[in-house]
Structure formats: C-alpha cells, structure tokens
Amino acid sequence: MTADPPPAVEVTGLSHRFRDQVAVDDLDLTVSPGECFGLLGPNGAGKTTTLRVLNTLYPPQSGSVRVFGLDVHTDAMSVRRLLGYVPQQLSIEGALSGRENVSWFARLYDVPRRERAARVAEVLEIVDLTDAADRLASSYSGGMVRRLELAQALVNRPALLVLDEPTVGLDPVARDSVWARVQEMQERYGMTVLLTTHYMEEADILCDRVALMHLGRLRAVGTPNELKAELGPDASLEDVFRHHTGESLEGQAKGGLRDVRGTRRTAQRMG
Amino acid sequence: MSVAPAAPPSAWVDSRPRAVLRLFSRIGTFCLIELQKLRHDRTELITRAIQPVLWLVIFGQTFSRIRAIPTGDVPYLDYLAPGIIAQSALFVAIFYGIQIIWERDAGILTKLLVTPSPRSALVAGKAFAAGVRTISQAIVVLIVAALLGVSLTWNPLKLLAVLAVVVLGAAFFSCLSMTIAGLVLRRDRLMGIGQAITMPLFFASNALYPVDIMPGWLRALSHANPLTYEVSALRGLLIGQPTNYLLDFTVLIVAAIAGICAAAALMGRLAR
Numbered sequence: 001m002t003a004d005p006p007p008a009v010e011v012t013g014l015s016h017r018f019r020d021q022v023a024v025d026d027l028d029l030t031v032s033p034g035e036c037f038g039l040l041g042p043n044g045a046g047k048t049t050t051l052r053v054l055n056t057l058y059p060p061q062s063g064s065v066r067v068f069g070l071d072v073h074t075d076a077m078s079v080r081r082l083l084g085y086v087p088q089q090l091s092i093e094g095a096l097s098g099r100e101n102v103s104w105f106a107r108l109y110d111v112p113r114r115e116r117a118a119r120v121a122e123v124l125e126i127v128d129l130t131d132a133a134d135r136l137a138s139s140y141s142g143g144m145v146r147r148l149e150l151a152q153a154l155v156n157r158p159a160l161l162v163l164d165e166p167t168v169g170l171d172p173v174a175r176d177s178v179w180a181r182v183q184e185m186q187e188r189y190g191m192t193v194l195l196t197t198h199y200m201e202e203a204d205i206l207c208d209r210v211a212l213m214h215l216g217r218l219r220a221v222g223t224p225n226e227l228k229a230e231l232g233p234d235a236s237l238e239d240v241f242r243h244h245t246g247e248s249l250e251g252q253a254k255g256g257l258r259d260v261r262g263t264r265r266t267a268q269r270m271g
Numbered sequence: 272m273s274v275a276p277a278a279p280p281s282a283w284v285d286s287r288p289r290a291v292l293r294l295f296s297r298i299g300t301f302c303l304i305e306l307q308k309l310r311h312d313r314t315e316l317i318t319r320a321i322q323p324v325l326w327l328v329i330f331g332q333t334f335s336r337i338r339a340i341p342t343g344d345v346p347y348l349d350y351l352a353p354g355i356i357a358q359s360a361l362f363v364a365i366f367y368g369i370q371i372i373w374e375r376d377a378g379i380l381t382k383l384l385v386t387p388s389p390r391s392a393l394v395a396g397k398a399f400a401a402g403v404r405t406i407s408q409a410i411v412v413l414i415v416a417a418l419l420g421v422s423l424t425w426n427p428l429k430l431l432a433v434l435a436v437v438v439l440g441a442a443f444f445s446c447l448s449m450t451i452a453g454l455v456l457r458r459d460r461l462m463g464i465g466q467a468i469t470m471p472l473f474f475a476s477n478a479l480y481p482v483d484i485m486p487g488w489l490r491a492l493s494h495a496n497p498l499t500y501e502v503s504a505l506r507g508l509l510i511g512q513p514t515n516y517l518l519d520f521t522v523l524i525v526a527a528i529a530g531i532c533a534a535a536a537l538m539g540r541l542a543r
Binding site: 080 | 296387
C-alpha cells in the first residue's frame with residue numbers, strides 16, 4: 001500500500017477463455033486517473049471481454065482487475081457505483097421517452113430523489129437531447145440513441161466512463177458529435193475514460209494513451225505519438241496497427257476507415 | 272485532463288437495512304417503468320383484455336346453462352370469475368420472460384446487470400412489474416364480471432387483498448418464465464415452452480372446476496400448482512367461498528421467493 005492515489009484501472013495477469021477459445025491472454029494494463037485511454041485492436045482481439053470483466057459482468061477467471069483500488073470481484077457493488085458503461089450495441093428502451101430512459105438509470109444508481117430531476121435534465125442537456133427528451137426513444141436516430149446512452153452512463157457522475165466501440169455504425173456527423181460530447185464531459189467532470197475502438201483516427205483524436213491488443217494479448221502501449229514515432233517520422237496509427245497485428249486494417253473495418261478519414265478534419269476543428 | 276476523478280472512490284459498505292431498502296427501491300423502479308410503458312402504449316391493455324372477457328362471456332355463459340360443473344349453491348359464472356382473473360394473470364406472466372430475452376438481445380440487460388443492483392433485486396423488480404401489468408387485467412375482468420351480474424364483494428380491503436394475490440401469482444409465474452428464459456436463452460423456444468405449460472397449469476388447477484371432481488393423479492398435480500392456491504384465495508375474497516388463507520398466502524409467497532431465487536441464479540447465463 002502506498003500513499004499515492006490508486007490507478008483508475010489496474011489489470012494484472014488477466015486471462016479469460018470461452019470454452020476452448022482464449023479471449024484474453026495474460027493481460028497487464030494500467031490506466032491513470034483523468035486520462036482518456038483507448039484499447040485498440042481488430043475484431044476478436046479481446047477488447048470487449050476485457051471491458052466486461054472490468055465492469056463486473058464476467059467474473060475474472062484468472063488474474064485481477066482493480067478500479068480505483070477496488071477489486072471488481074470482491075467489491076463489485078462499489079466498483080459499479082464508480083462506473084458509467086455504454087455497450088457496443090445501441091441499447092435503449094424504445095417504449096419509453098428519452099427522459100424516462102435516463103431517469104430509470106438515475107434510480108438504479110440511487111441518485112437521491114431531490115437531485116434526480118435536475119441531474120437528468122443536466123445530462124440530457126450535455127448530450128444535446130433536451131428538445132427531444134420527451135419523445136419516445138424509438139423515434140430517435142442512431143446518433144441520438146448513442147447520445148442518450150451517454151446520458152444514461154453519466155447520470156451517476158461516474159469516475160470512470162467505459163465506452164465499448166462508441167461510434168461503430170454511426171454516420172460521420174453523428175460520430176463527430178459523440179467525440180465532441182466525450183471530450184466535453186471529460187473537461188467538465190475530469191473523469192477517466194476507457195474506450196475500445198478499431199477506428200484509428202478516433203483513437204488519435206480522443207485518446208491520451210492507447211494500447212494495442214491482438215488475439216487476446218497486449219502488443220504495444222503508449223501515447224499515439226510515441227507509437228507512431230517508433231515506426232518512423234511519417235507513420236500513422238494505422239501503420240502502427242498493421243505493424244503489430246500483421247493485418248490490413250481495411251480488411252477489418254470494411255470501408256469504415258474511409259468514413260473516419262472524411263470526418264477527421266471536422267473533428268479536429270471541433271477539438 | 273489532469274483533474275481528480277469526479278467521485279472519491281470508497282468501498283460501499285452495505286448494511287442490512289440499506290440492502291432491504293434498495294430491494295424495495297428497485298421493485299418500485301421497475302413497477303414505475305412498467306406503468307410508464309403502459310401509459311405510452313395503451314392498446315395492449317385492450318387487446319389483452321379480450322381473451323378473459325371471451326372466457327367469461329362465451330365459456331362462462333354456456334357452462335352456466337349446461338350446469339355440468341358441480342359448484343353447489345354458487346352460480347357457475349360467479350365460480351368462474353376468480354378463476355379467469357387468475358388465468359389472465361397467468362397468461363401475461365408466463366410470457367414475461369420474453370421481455371428479458373428481448374432486453375438481452377438489445378443490450379439493455381447488460382447495462383442493468385452492471386448497475387449497483389443485486390441480481391435478485393433486478394428479478395424481483397421485474398416480477399412485481401409483471402404484477403403491475405396483470406392488475407390492469409384483473410380490474411377489467413372484475414368490471415366485466417360485475418356487468419354480467421356476478422355478485423362480487425365491494426369491500427375495499429378485500430379488493431386490495433385480491434390485487435395482492437394477483438401480484439404474488441404474477442410474480443411467481445413471471446419468475447418461472449424468466450427461469451425458463453435463462454435456460455433456453457431464445458425467444459422462440461420460450462414461446463414454445465410457455466405455450467406447452469400454460470394449458471396444463473390452467474387445467475390442472477381449480478380455475479374452471481372444483482378439484483374434487485378430478486381423478487386422483489390430476490388432483491395431486493393441482494395441489495402442487497400455485498395457481499390453485501391463487502384461485503382459492505381469490506374465490507374466498509371475491510365470492511366468499513371458504514378457504515385456508517394462511518395456506519394460500521404462504522404457498523404464493525414461498526413460490527414467489529423461490530421463483531425469484533431461481534431466476535436470479537440463472538441471470539448469469541443471460542449475461543453471456
């Protein structure tokens with residue numbers, strides 16, 4: 001035990017298998033408080049499994065995961081109170097209004113009754129859904145659904161926001177908008193953000209540090225600039241990705257990459 | 272970006288009273304959500320009411336004339352009405368597990384499971400939310416039965432007890448459904464199993480006829496069926512037939528708790 005504040009996330013020797021398939025293989029990872037950390041890798045790299053152990057959904061099979069010093073297995077309830085989580089799938093209750101969707105999670109996170117309405121209104125405003133808040137969520141577009149999910153994840157003022165592929169399947173404009181919200185939230189609340197993505201541009205724009213996973217193992221970790229510099233002066237994060245995975249990114253992202261490129265300029269303007 | 276984390280991390284120590292409070296808070300939350308969904312889509316209330324009304328109007332009226340079922344001094348329609356309330360609640364609850372599979376497929380369940388809620392509290396919340404949904408059914412059947420001339424009690428305390436019985440029954444059968452959902456993990460299979468067990472649950476009970484006229488094996492089955500105790504309690508409360516309330520309520524409460532435990536134990540399978 002030291003007097004230093006514990007890391008936001010500390011993964012030690014984590015392995016996870018599904019039947020005979022190894023999803024995560026002896027993973028070590030540390031995320032510092034306040035940083036935006038990106039977990040990169042192709043599909044099947046083990047990113048989502050890692051997040052699902054971290055958010056207490058899967059019990060760890062071997063190794064340990066600590067969130068702000070709390071063990072995700074033995075202190076699961078305490079860890080859950082510190083987390084906001086947005087899964088990969090667009091997942092809201094279409095039979096409820098946007099506001100009811102957020103209010104539902106405010107209750108499930110025990111936001112005190114006195115603060116609840118104000119807190120719900122506040123997060124809806126952050127994600128720019130105030131005008132649509134009382135419409136049924138089934139009428140929302142994909143980008144609006146994702147922003148509503150961010151609002152749900154923020155309503156308990158999490159210390160660590162966990163985003164699993166936050167922009168997959170979104171059009172460029174919606175993607176920009178999600179990026180802008182994540183950055184704004186981070187500035188506003190100083191929270192730690194851990195996200196997974198296979199869009200290299202997204203990682204480059206949003207993340208302070210990134211880790212590259214491939215086939216369940218950690219291949220590289222550092223700031224985007226450090227990783228690029230290792231390969232040469234003109235290397236992009238895509239080159240880093242290709243170097244460490246030996247795979248073509250186009251084959252993985254199936255054209256998604258071009259979309260991201262197209263939005264890069266706007267995203268940087270906003271940042 | 273080098274700001275301190277928003278919430279100071281500390282272990283959340285859960286005292287027993289707090290855990291109980293949270294259980295009730297979760298149940299309240301899920302009931303509220305159910306009411307909000309019903310408010311947005313009222314057509315279901317109407318479509319769901321059609322079948323029980325047809326049972327009363329067609330089956331009930333016809334069998335009243337035939338006098339085939341020995342119900343003593345009680346007119347058959349009076350005897351049938353509490354059974355139909357229980358039946359309509361059963362039909363709603365037995366397919367409630369579909370919702371949890373839908374929430375699983377839609378990714379909502381994942382988000383619910385990582386909120387600071389024990390799995391038993393989530394299941395209990397959903398079980399009582401199913402109860403909220405069946406209350407509306409019970410009210411419709413009560414009104415239709417009154418219109419058909421069934422002499423029901425209008426004692427408000429007894430009517431409240433009727434709602435409690437309906438909610439407990441729905442809690443058990445929805446947990447049975449969620450348990451099956453946790454085993455089969457697929458909507459179509461749950462539909463099949465739900466339909467396969469609804470009829471035996473319904474006919475191997477005292478909902479349509481007294482247990483005394485059944486052959487021995489069926490009588491044994493109906494004594495193991497919580498629906499029988501639900502119907503007995505409803506008949507006692509609504510039309511004053513003698514029953515052992517202590518036994519009825521004990522069976523319903525124990526069944527609901529056992530159902531919640533079984534479904535909660537299988538939630539982990541749904542998380543995968």
